[in-house]
Amino acid sequence: xxxxxxxxxxxxxxxxxxxxxxxxxxxxxxxxxxxxxxxxxxxxxxxxxxxxxxxxxxxxxxxxxxxxxxxxxxxxxxxxxxxxxxxxxxxxxxxxxxxxxxxxxxxxxxxxxxxxxxxxxxxxxxxxxxxxxxxxxxxxxxxxxxxxxxxxxxxxxxxxxxxxxxxxxxxxxxxxxxxxxxxxxxxxxxxxxxxxxxxxxxxxxxxxxxxxxxxxxxxxxxxxxxxxxxxxxxxxxxxxxx
Amino acid sequence: xxxxxxxxxxxxxxxxxxxxxxxxxxxxxxxxxxxxxxxxxxxxxxxxxxxxxxxxxxxxxxxxxxxxxxxxxxxxxxxxxxxxxxxxxxxxxxxxxxxxxxxxxxxxxxxxxxxxxxxxxxxxxxxxxxxxxxxxxxxxxxxxxxxxxxxxxxxxxxxxxxxxxxxxxxxxxxxxxxxxxxxxxxxxxxxxxxxxxxxxxxxxxxxxxxxxxxxxxxxxxxxxxxxxxxxxxxxxxxxxxxxxxxxxxxxxxxxxxxxxxxxxxxxxxxxxxxxxxxxxxxxxxxxxxxxxxxxxxxxxxxxxxxxxx
Ligand SMILES: Nc1ncnc2c1ncn2[C@@H]1O[C@H](COP(=O)(O)OP(=O)(O)OP(=O)(O)O)[C@@H](O)[C@H]1O
Ligand SMILES: [Mg+2]
Numbered sequence: 001x002x003x004x005x006x007x008x009x010x011x012x013x014x015x016x017x018x019x020x021x022x023x024x025x026x027x028x029x030x031x032x033x034x035x036x037x038x039x040x041x042x043x044x045x046x047x048x049x050x051x052x053x054x055x056x057x058x059x060x061x062x063x064x065x066x067x068x069x070x071x072x073x074x075x076x077x078x079x080x081x082x083x084x085x086x087x088x089x090x091x092x093x094x095x096x097x098x099x100x101x102x103x104x105x106x107x108x109x110x111x112x113x114x115x116x117x118x119x120x121x122x123x124x125x126x127x128x129x130x131x132x133x134x135x136x137x138x139x140x141x142x143x144x145x146x147x148x149x150x151x152x153x154x155x156x157x158x159x160x161x162x163x164x165x166x167x168x169x170x171x172x173x174x175x176x177x178x179x180x181x182x183x184x185x186x187x188x189x190x191x192x193x194x195x196x197x198x199x200x201x202x203x204x205x206x207x208x209x210x211x212x213x214x215x216x217x218x219x220x221x222x223x224x225x226x227x228x229x230x231x232x233x234x235x236x237x238x239x240x241x242x
Numbered sequence: 243x244x245x246x247x248x249x250x251x252x253x254x255x256x257x258x259x260x261x262x263x264x265x266x267x268x269x270x271x272x273x274x275x276x277x278x279x280x281x282x283x284x285x286x287x288x289x290x291x292x293x294x295x296x297x298x299x300x301x302x303x304x305x306x307x308x309x310x311x312x313x314x315x316x317x318x319x320x321x322x323x324x325x326x327x328x329x330x331x332x333x334x335x336x337x338x339x340x341x342x343x344x345x346x347x348x349x350x351x352x353x354x355x356x357x358x359x360x361x362x363x364x365x366x367x368x369x370x371x372x373x374x375x376x377x378x379x380x381x382x383x384x385x386x387x388x389x390x391x392x393x394x395x396x397x398x399x400x401x402x403x404x405x406x407x408x409x410x411x412x413x414x415x416x417x418x419x420x421x422x423x424x425x426x427x428x429x430x431x432x433x434x435x436x437x438x439x440x441x442x443x444x445x446x447x448x449x450x451x452x453x454x455x456x457x458x459x460x461x462x463x464x465x466x467x468x469x470x471x472x473x474x475x476x477x478x479x480x481x482x483x484x485x486x487x488x489x490x491x492x493x494x495x496x497x498x499x500x501x502x503x504x505x506x507x508x509x510x511x512x513x514x515x516x517x518x519x520x521x522x523x524x525x526x527x528x529x530x531x532x533x534x535x536x537x538x539x540x541x542x543x544x545x546x547x548x549x550x551x
Contacts, residue, residue: 003347006346018334075328075330076330
């Protein structure tokens with residue numbers, strides 16, 4: 001346990017001292033709010049949950065892996081592999097730090113919404129929203145783990161992650177309503193990983209209730225999360241591909 | 243002899259289609275400084291990686307203190323202090339933080355005083371709170387050494403610990419290695435500098451193209467080949483003419499120096515003077531030296547240590 005704590009402290013310091021990581025993690029979410037606010041300030045009540053999921057998606061698929069990929073590329077992971085530290089502890093510690101970063105990002109977005117655009121939140125709506133955000137974030141991070149495992153280089157992982165992010169962003173009811181989509185796509189979207197998170201967070205934040213189909217949504221997310229974790233663990237590599 | 247502390251048997255290791263080790267066996271005794279001497283690409287790092295549990299050999303086995311690396315790598319890793327060839331620490335951490343973390347990964351928890359003592363050995367105390375990536379190359383190499391022994395290991399594996407260092411810093415590392423040895427630790431280090439192997443190591447394995455071609459004390463390696471003395475001179479003469487001089491068994495150029503292996507240096511030198519006189523060349527910087535590991539390497543492999551595999 002002491003080992004895990006010291007390692008986690010080190011992981012936290014590394015994230016905080018890396019200017020690039022810090023910028024993307026803490027400026028990007030607020031920037032998103034400014035951009036959406038500038039375009040549609042009257043709809044920010046409705047938009048804020050969408051922006052939270054949007055951010056969670058880019059964080060889970062791309063940013064949350066940045067430091068891990070950097071450590072893999074610079075042979076830091078190989079040096080860690082030479083110690084008796086179990087891989088589960090390394091990954092656990094890394095995930096813990098990143099989940100905390102993700103939750104802080106979501107809090108920043110909510111704060112920006114409340115302060116800049118008078119988005120109404122209550123204790124109940126927040127209490128309901130956070131678990132939903134967390135569930136989505138974990139599933140997205142697991143999917144990001146698959147991308148990092150498959151990609152040969154950090155650059156290609158980012159490219160793949162960004163592509164999936166953009167696709168899901170446009171079709172998952174985050175920024176464009178679902179009825180703008182063609183029929184066939186509208187039938188597929190509910191089974192993709194981002195859509196259920198949008199529904200869950202939106203009803204939690206805006207109405208302080210569970211979405212009528214919350215059980216289905218959570219079940220789907222769990223399936224994605226657990227499945228992806230399993231695959232990501234299989235694909236985990238200590239070294240970059242030769 | 244007692245049971246070896248590191249025992250590698252018949253290791254074959256490959257990266258895809260490249261075979262890096264071809265049936266290497268090696269045993270290191272407790273408390274010795276053991277050197278792996280070989281040119282670039284010989285397989286030194288791969289051999290260490292097999293011992294460290296970082297590379298899975300295709301064939302053969304490694305035991306550390308009687309424990310099989312493949313079946314219980316956590317237990318064998320625990321006994322080792324490691325410096326990899328490419329220093330790859332978390333360089334957004336400070337010097338003191340790094341030492342603390344790497345010791346903790348072995349479940350060794352250092353106090354701030356202990357961290358200071360360790361850093362003092364490597365002349366890094368003033369750099370305590372400096373980020374690792376702000377250190378100079380030599381300082382980073384010393385930090386890598388400090389990190390390697392942060393867990394107080396009985397076996398220390400150093401992959402080219404002095405490659406990036408100037409001569410002064412290199413001697414400082416030699417002193418540290420000797421200290422570690424005096425404390426009773428077993429040390430295995432790789433190098434392609436023969437003077438380093440000669441200066442530090444009790445025993446040396448000469449490794450070339452994935453095979454160990456000889457393994458003994460430096461003195462025995464030299465004595466066993468019964469090499470003659472080496473006569474060195476600065477002069478430009480055709481090698482075939484030099485080779486036919488009396489008593490010359492071999493000749494080569496290293497840079498502009500002519501090196502001749504000879505059983506009777508005084509006879510050869512006289513003949514060399516005559517040859518130079520006939521060719522209108524002058525001889526400078528004549529010197530006689532004992533055969534060294536470089537000569538052994540050349541004799542055993544047919545190529546110089548500086549030529550990569
Ligand atoms: N990760 C790798 N992928 C592919 N080939 C590799 C890899 N590492 C080493 N090799 C190859 O294996 C052979 C042995 O390499 P190794 O690094 O063990 O040599 P070395 O003796 O340590 O050399 P050097 O003195 O340059 O460090 C070389 O031919 C090298 O090209
Ligand atoms: Mg090497």
